[in-house]
Amino acid sequence: MSSYEPLTIDSAVTLVKKLGLFAESDAVSANEIGDGNLNYVFHIKGTEKSAIVKQALPYAKVVGESWPLTLERADIENRALRLQGTFAPDYTPKVYYSDKDLAITIMEDLSHLEIARTGLIGGEDYPLIAQHTGEFIARTLYGTSDFAMGPQEKKKLQHTFCNPELCDITEGLVFTDPFFDVETNDFEEGLRADVEKLWNDAELKLHAAQLKRQFLTAGDALLHGDLHTGSIFASSTETKVIDPEFAFYGPFGFDIAHFTANLFMNALSREESRRERLYEHIVTVWNVFTGEFTRLWNENNTEAFAKTEGYLTWLLADIFEQATGFMGLEMIRRTIGLAHVKDLDSIDDEKKRLDAKRHSLSIGAHFVKKRKAYTSADQLVAAVKEAVQ
Ligand code: ADP
Numbered sequence: 001m002s003s004y005e006p007l008t009i010d011s012a013v014t015l016v017k018k019l020g021l022f023a024e025s026d027a028v029s030a031n032e033i034g035d036g037n038l039n040y041v042f043h044i045k046g047t048e049k050s051a052i053v054k055q056a057l058p059y060a061k062v063v064g065e066s067w068p069l070t071l072e073r074a075d076i077e078n079r080a081l082r083l084q085g086t087f088a089p090d091y092t093p094k095v096y097y098s099d100k101d102l103a104i105t106i107m108e109d110l111s112h113l114e115i116a117r118t119g120l121i122g123g124e125d126y127p128l129i130a131q132h133t134g135e136f137i138a139r140t141l142y143g144t145s146d147f148a149m150g151p152q153e154k155k156k157l158q159h160t161f162c163n164p165e166l167c168d169i170t171e172g173l174v175f176t177d178p179f180f181d182v183e184t185n186d187f188e189e190g191l192r193a194d195v196e197k198l199w200n201d202a203e204l205k206l207h208a209a210q211l212k213r214q215f216l217t218a219g220d221a222l223l224h225g226d227l228h229t230g231s232i233f234a235s236s237t238e239t240k241v242i243d244p245e246f247a248f249y250g251p252f253g254f255d256i257a258h259f260t261a262n263l264f265m266n267a268l269s270r271e272e273s274r275r276e277r278l279y280e281h282i283v284t285v286w287n288v289f290t291g292e293f294t295r296l297w298n299e300n301n302t303e304a305f306a307k308t309e310g311y312l313t314w315l316l317a318d319i320f321e322q323a324t325g326f327m328g329l330e331m332i333r334r335t336i337g338l339a340h341v342k343d344l345d346s347i348d349d350e351k352k353r354l355d356a357k358r359h360s361l362s363i364g365a366h367f368v369k370k371r372k373a374y375t376s377a378d379q380l381v382a383a384v385k386e387a388v389q
């Protein structure tokens with residue numbers, strides 16, 4: 001029998017005191033700071049310490065109505081955070097407590113940092129975000145792969161991160177819906193001609209189908225699964241990756257693709273003179289990911305073919321190609337699909353906003369179709385610069 005019930009501010013405070021995380025006598029203040037669509041996020045502050053209590057709700061409010069959504073995602077998030085914390089402790093919030101029945105995770109309070117998307121929109125550059133995120137992705141992916149774990153241990157772990165319901169959301173909203181005239185899509189009327197062109201682009205659809213199949217079947221490593229700039233807390237010195245409720249075993253290129261797509265969309269939302277820092281981040285995250293993945297490969301590898309000439313080079317090139325495609329898909333769906341990015345939506349001037357969104361769409365479609373033509377992040381940046389001239 002499940003003992004689930006939604007917490008209130010009072011019951012969240014009672015719980016953290018009962019658990020001994022705060023003294024009974026501590027005068028704590030608490031409030032709910034989540035956006036209320038999927039999960040409760042309670043911020044609890046005592047005289048000397050603070051904590052976050054995140055609780056999954058048994059439904060999601062999407063397209064104006066609720067649909068049921070498994071509470072199991074809280075357990076996935078909790079286990080993903082703990083695992084990521086073993087591979088990338090500097091970049092992961094500490095987990096203090098979790099309860100599967102209550103669908104809660106109690107974790108480190110990161111309120112001294114800012115959500116990177118918000119900061120980037122406000123003009124922050126976060127000099128270390130690409131270095132840290134590249135290390136996070138390389139370490140968490142390599143550490144949960146066949147190469148590091150060996151196929152038996154990896155399969156056992158993979159089995160515990162199935163996450164069908166949240167994968168279904170990604171498969172629909174990222175990989176399918178934007179390519180068809182369905183009601184989950186959401187775009188401004190000014191983009192209708194561009195969107196209809198996209199729906200009629202048979203070549204693009206074939207490539208989207210190929211990339212979707214990779215996502216459905218790959219199983220390389222435990223992905224974060226939703227690594228956009230809204231899932232990253234940052235400052236000029238620190239980076240923490242939160243919210244891995246979409247974690248599952250998927251293709252190596254997926255997380256870096258979403259991070260870089262969101263950096264490109266932020267770049268498109270800025271004045272031209274202020275884009276360079278984002279472009280540098282895109283090159284840096286790829287260099288760091290490649291370097292760190294290579295270091296780990298050489299240091300700890302259970303694969304008999306690990307030293308076979310050309311294997312790692314081929315694998316890294318393959319990851320780059322699929323990531324270029326996934327990046328393009330993320331740019332498309334964030335422009336015309338259900339879940340937009342504030343970076344583009346918040347451009348006040350209508351012409352500038354539509355131009356930025358058209359670029360996001362056309363650049364995204366180009367990367368999906370021509371992903372095999374790209375072999376370095378410098379080339380991706382050069383292509384975007386040329387497209388927006
Ligand atoms: P959801 O899965 O509902 O999107 P998130 O994990 O993204 O939830 O959290 C929603 C918001 O709650 C974040 O944008 C952030 O403002 C706040 N939040 C989440 N985790 C923390 C944390 N560890 N420390 C401080 N604030 C947090």
Ligand code: MG
Pocket residue numbers: 038243245
């Ligand atoms: Mg989330």
